[in-house]
Amino acid sequence: ETGVTQTPRHLVMGMTNKKSLKCEQHLGHNAMYWYKQSAKKPLELMFVYNFKEQTENNSVPSRFSPECPNSSHLFLHLHTLQPEDSALYLCASSQEVRANTGELFFGEGSRLTVL
């Protein structure tokens, strides 16, 4: 097991639904991230948390709401999404938030389909 676990692996929701994605890391890391992966596009950084404090929000629409109750858990709350939000959402963690100090450890991702 990789140490970064995401649930659910697949999610289908309507545009009026409210759902949440969950990420848990067992690596003792201090930084956690949400990335969006769409077909034929670079990985897009959405949010960064360092010691459970949000340090970056990359102009993400408010229909995506992150929550980091502690340094091991990260949530992405979803509401009134659009079909173009359909993508693979990847959680990642690293030892430190400074991105040139080491490896990003990714979860398997949550495949989201918005109908």
Add this chain to the structure above:
Amino acid sequence: GENVEQHPSTLSVQEGDSAVIKCTYSDSASNYFPWYKQELGKRPQLIIDIRSNVGEKKDQRIAVTLNKTAKHFSLHITETQPEDSAVYFCAASNGQNFVFGPGTRLSVLP
């Protein structure tokens, strides 16, 4: 901000041949360049990285070269095998966050 371009977007090679993927970056302050491999339906995983104080790094069949002056770096895979088939992402970091390239889909044909 940083912009990372990656070429080619798709690459097919015969098993046993070499594969080369190239990336360019725009921010001269970037000093860390990792490469991630993502197999179909799997998570991206780090396969090799290089820092700006080094020009080349090798790990078995995989090597990465960096040209700071030209702001480009490349991934070289020798003696390719079917299990090398995946999407490869380069990234550049100046310490703030990673900026990923769009990815290269490598297919190794038996």
